[in-house]
Amino acid sequence: MLEISNATKIFLAGTPNEHVALDKVTLSLAKGEFVTLIGSNGAGKSTLFNAIGGTFWLNRGKILLQGENITYLAEHKRAARIGRLFQDPLKGSAPDMTIEENLALAYNRRSRNGLRLGVHPKDVKVFREKIAQLDMGLEDRLRTKVGLLSGGQRQALSLLMSTIAKPALLLLDEHTAALDPAAAEKIMAITKDIVSQDQITTMMITHNIQTALKTGTRTIMLDQGKILLDIAGKAREEMTVSRLLEHFSQQSQNTLDDDRMLLSH
Amino acid sequence: MTLLIGSLQLGFIYGMLALGIYISFRILNIPDLTADGSFTLGLAVSAVLTLAGHPLLGILLAIVAGAAAGTVTGLLQTKLEIHPILAGIITMSSLYSINLYVLGSRSNLSLIGSDTLFTQIAWLPVSKEILKTLVPFAFCFLCAVVLIWFFKTHLGLCIRATGNNEEMVKASSINVDAMKILAVAISNACIGLAGAVLAQYQGYADISSGIGIMVVGLASAIIGEAIFGRRSLTIGLLSAIFGSLIYRFIIAAALKSSIFPAYMLRVVSAVIVVIALAVPVVKKHLELHNMRKKVELDA
Numbered sequence: 001m002l003e004i005s006n007a008t009k010i011f012l013a014g015t016p017n018e019h020v021a022l023d024k025v026t027l028s029l030a031k032g033e034f035v036t037l038i039g040s041n042g043a044g045k046s047t048l049f050n051a052i053g054g055t056f057w058l059n060r061g062k063i064l065l066q067g068e069n070i071t072y073l074a075e076h077k078r079a080a081r082i083g084r085l086f087q088d089p090l091k092g093s094a095p096d097m098t099i100e101e102n103l104a105l106a107y108n109r110r111s112r113n114g115l116r117l118g119v120h121p122k123d124v125k126v127f128r129e130k131i132a133q134l135d136m137g138l139e140d141r142l143r144t145k146v147g148l149l150s151g152g153q154r155q156a157l158s159l160l161m162s163t164i165a166k167p168a169l170l171l172l173d174e175h176t177a178a179l180d181p182a183a184a185e186k187i188m189a190i191t192k193d194i195v196s197q198d199q200i201t202t203m204m205i206t207h208n209i210q211t212a213l214k215t216g217t218r219t220i221m222l223d224q225g226k227i228l229l230d231i232a233g234k235a236r237e238e239m240t241v242s243r244l245l246e247h248f249s250q251q252s253q254n255t256l257d258d259d260r261m262l263l264s265h
Numbered sequence: 266m267t268l269l270i271g272s273l274q275l276g277f278i279y280g281m282l283a284l285g286i287y288i289s290f291r292i293l294n295i296p297d298l299t300a301d302g303s304f305t306l307g308l309a310v311s312a313v314l315t316l317a318g319h320p321l322l323g324i325l326l327a328i329v330a331g332a333a334a335g336t337v338t339g340l341l342q343t344k345l346e347i348h349p350i351l352a353g354i355i356t357m358s359s360l361y362s363i364n365l366y367v368l369g370s371r372s373n374l375s376l377i378g379s380d381t382l383f384t385q386i387a388w389l390p391v392s393k394e395i396l397k398t399l400v401p402f403a404f405c406f407l408c409a410v411v412l413i414w415f416f417k418t419h420l421g422l423c424i425r426a427t428g429n430n431e432e433m434v435k436a437s438s439i440n441v442d443a444m445k446i447l448a449v450a451i452s453n454a455c456i457g458l459a460g461a462v463l464a465q466y467q468g469y470a471d472i473s474s475g476i477g478i479m480v481v482g483l484a485s486a487i488i489g490e491a492i493f494g495r496r497s498l499t500i501g502l503l504s505a506i507f508g509s510l511i512y513r514f515i516i517a518a519a520l521k522s523s524i525f526p527a528y529m530l531r532v533v534s535a536v537i538v539v540i541a542l543a544v545p546v547v548k549k550h551l552e553l554h555n556m557r558k559k560v561e562l563d564a
Contacts, residue, residue, distance in 0.1 A: 079438035092436065094429035097422070102433075105422055109438040114420035162436065 001201050002029040002052070002169055007061035009047055009225075021047040023225035024061070029169075034195055034202045034216030038209060043222040045205045049171045052203075054078040066168055080110055083162030083200075085155075085175040092158025095147030099138060099157060102146055103127045106161035130160055134190060152183030156190060163194050170195065172204040188215070209241045223252045270394050272517045276510035277401035278463050279485060281408050283505040285331075285455030286482030291490075291501060292416070293448045294428040295342075298353030298479055302360025303334040303453040305475035307460030309367040312374045312470035320382045324404075324461045331457020332450040334360060339446030364472055372472040381465035397466065404462050405506060408455060413499050415451075424448045425498065456482070477531040484534045485509035487541040512537070 009022040021044050029035060037045050051058050054075035063071045070078055085092060093102045104119045107126070124142065132139040134156045138149075146154060155175060163170060172191065176184035192215065195202050206212050212219050219236055221229035221244070228251050231239060282304065289297035307327035314323030334356055341352035368374050382400055389396060415421045426434045427444040434441050456478075464470045489508025493500055512534075520527060 074440075076435050076438050076440050079436050084436050086432075091430070091432050094426045094433055096429050097425060101422055101425075104419070105426055105434075105437050105439070108419050111419055114423070115418045118417050118419045118422035161433075 001031040001033075001066060002027075003062075003064040004028070004048075004052070005062050005064075007048070007051060007063065008059050009044075009051055009056070010059045013059065020225050022051065022058070022061075025222075025225070025227060027220070027227065027230075029201055029203070031201055032199045033218055035204070035218045035220055036212035036216045037203055037205045037220050037222065038207070038212045039222035039228075042224075044225040045222055046173055047225070048222070049084070049173055049203070049205065052078075052169070053082055053084050053171060080165075081168040083165075083167035083170045085158055085162050085170075085172045087174045087177045089151040089155040089158065089178060092161060093146045093154055096145060098143045098145055099131070099149075100124055100127055100142040102157065102161060103131070103164060107164050109165050127164075130164060131157075133193070134160065150183075152179050152187065155179060155183070155187055159187065159190060159194065163198065163200060166198055167200060170200045170202040172202065174205050174207065177207065209244055213239055213241070213244070221248065223248070228252060267394075268517050268521060269514070270398060272513035273510065274398050274401055274466065275517075276513040277398070277405040277506070278459055278466060279481065279513065280401075280405045280506035280509040281455050281459035281462070282478065282482040283485035283489070283509040284405075284408060284412060284502060285452045285459065286479065287486045287502060287505040288412075288448060288452040288455065290483060290486060292425055292428050292498070293445065293452070295349045295445075295449075296353075296479075296483075297335075297338060297449055297452060298350060299334055299338040299356045299360075299449070299453055300353075300456050300479040300482060301475040301477065302357035302364070303331045303456045303475075304460040304478045305364045305470075305472060306330050306334055306360055306367065307457030308464040308470045308474050309364045309374075309460075309472075310457070311461035311464040312376055313367055313369070315376055315381055315465055316374065316379050318380060320380060320385065320465055323465070324382070324458065327457045327461030328454045329457075331460075332454035334457070335450035335453030336446055338453070339449040342449070343442035343445050361472070368470060368472065374470045376465065376468045376470075381468070382462075383465060401462055401466065404458065408458060409502055409506060412451075412455070412502055416498050416502075420444075420447070477534065480531065480534045480538055481512070482509075484537040484541070485512045487538060488512050491541055491544075 004025060004027040007022050007025040008020070011019045011021055025048065037048070039045050050056055052063060054070070054073060057072060061071070062069060065081060100119050104123060107123055127142060128139050131142070136153055136156060138153060138157070146157065149157065159175070176187045179187060188211070194200070202216065204216065213236065218230070218232035220227055229244070229247060282300070286300060289295055307330060310327040310330045311323040314320065314326060338352050338356040341347045341355060342349050347355070365372070383397060386396065386400070391399070416425060423434065423439045424444050424447065426437070426439070427441055427448070431441055434444065460474070463474070485508040486505045487508065488511050489504030489506070490501070492507065492511070493504035495501065516530065516533070519525060519533070525533060
């Protein structure tokens with residue numbers, strides 16, 4: 001499904017501040033896998049997402065999605081098959097447009113006919129059904145401007161927008177980190193529902209080791225641009241937070257300096 | 266009465282300009298200075314073709330010319346990553362030469378005696394003044410209807426989202442650059458159309474017609490917004506036209522009563538824009554002031 005080979009990203013190459021953010025990362029995801037990604041600040045988690053999503057190009061390496069080489073494909077073209085969600089709930093939707101207009105944009109992302117009606121009555125039925133599943137009462141507010149929603153509601157909408165066109169790959173970059181605990185829990189539950197319902201191959205960055213081990217089917221730990229740990233199945237079931245931290249201190253030269261990661265378990 | 270009819274006629278013509286400005290300023294969220302050049306370009310193209318005996322073709326080609334000017338600005342903005350305001354200024358100033366070229370290196374061109382759209386429908390059994398209102402109204406109406414429809418299509422939604430949240434647009438697999446170029450092109454097509462109708466309405470084209478026209482369009486769009494508020498896009502577009510009518514009436518009334526001489530027109534437009542843009546800031550300061558006063562009273 002997703003094949004990354006020798007992905008290398010160097011920032012400020014050739015200067016004294018040169019920084020290798022991704023160091024020959026090779027990774028393969030099977031269809032329907034749900035990978036959780038952990039690592040301290042600067043480990044390369046977001047860099048990996050940006051490389052896959054096309055925010056920038058790799059210095060070396062190759063990315064294949066569904067067998068097609070997307071290493072140098074434009075960002076918006078990749079977005080037809082890759083759904084992305086960010087930490088900031090304001091990033092994923094247009095505030096001055098209504099809920100149904102936002103959903104319509106996401107839903108018709110592969111549409112070729114630009115002059116068809118933007119919000120088609122037939123589509124609105126689908127939107128109403130989908131948004132009712134969020135259980136936030138938004139199904140009766142389809143014509144409300146998105147700017148009037150709360151952060152949790154907006155993130156739920158963004159989640160729906162990035163999955164409504166059934167992407168091949170879903171990238172979640174700490175998408176619950178900016179929400180209050182109740183909203184975060186709710187968004188996480190919705191995420192699990194949607195991902196399992198539509199069998200979307202998913203990668204999720206989180207700072208919470210507990211969540212990382214409990215959610216999904218596979219956990220990868222990054223450190224200094226390299227994969228430090230890659231566990232699935234039985235090995236993952238038997239893994240605990242303290243054993244994982246122990247493993248980290250044995251394998252990595254640098255200490256785990258990320259407070260959020262240490263405090264959150 | 267002549268005052269009212271005169272401002273209706275000009276109001277509808279400049280209403281199309283206001284529509285164009287509304288698209289770049291409000292929908293795309295980029296102040297586009299190409300307007301000054303593309304307005305005159307529309308005027309020149311329309312005048313030259315009218316003189317050659319093709320008034321309707323003149324209008325159509327003026328729309329195309331405006332769109333082309335907008336496309337150049339859009340390309341500068343997106344493909345060469347030039348600052349949007351600078352991109353507009355670059356196109357605008359080069360258009361000055363282009364416009365002189367179109368006018369055959371003359372600074373003005375009279376259409377007296379040639380057939381215009383206005384003379385072509387003179388057989389209609391209505392008075393001359395109504396005729397002169399009908400043509401601008403028809404074009405303005407058509408322009409508004411097409412735009413209202415367009416911004417309800419998928420492409421239209423994409424453009425609106427581009428002005429609202431670029432990140433989200435990229436994530437929705439929409440080509441941001443293409444949307445910006447398209448929007449600036451449509452905006453300037455409307456502005457070119459306004460110039461084209463004006464040329465045949467007033468019977469001449471002048472190279473300096475476009476100077477400061479962007480502020481005029483902005484003033485109209487803002488006046489409309491002040492009256493109707495920022496509700497939906499359809500209301501926004503219609504209010505831009507309505508704002509243009511009001512603006513023309515204010516100007517005509519002020520000129521008639523000679524509150525200020527005609528050459529002060531641009532200053533007045535600028536002041537209207539500044540006042541309208543200052544309202545939110547003044548409101549904020551007033552609120553803060555009142556808040557402080559209350560606290561001081563309580564203490």
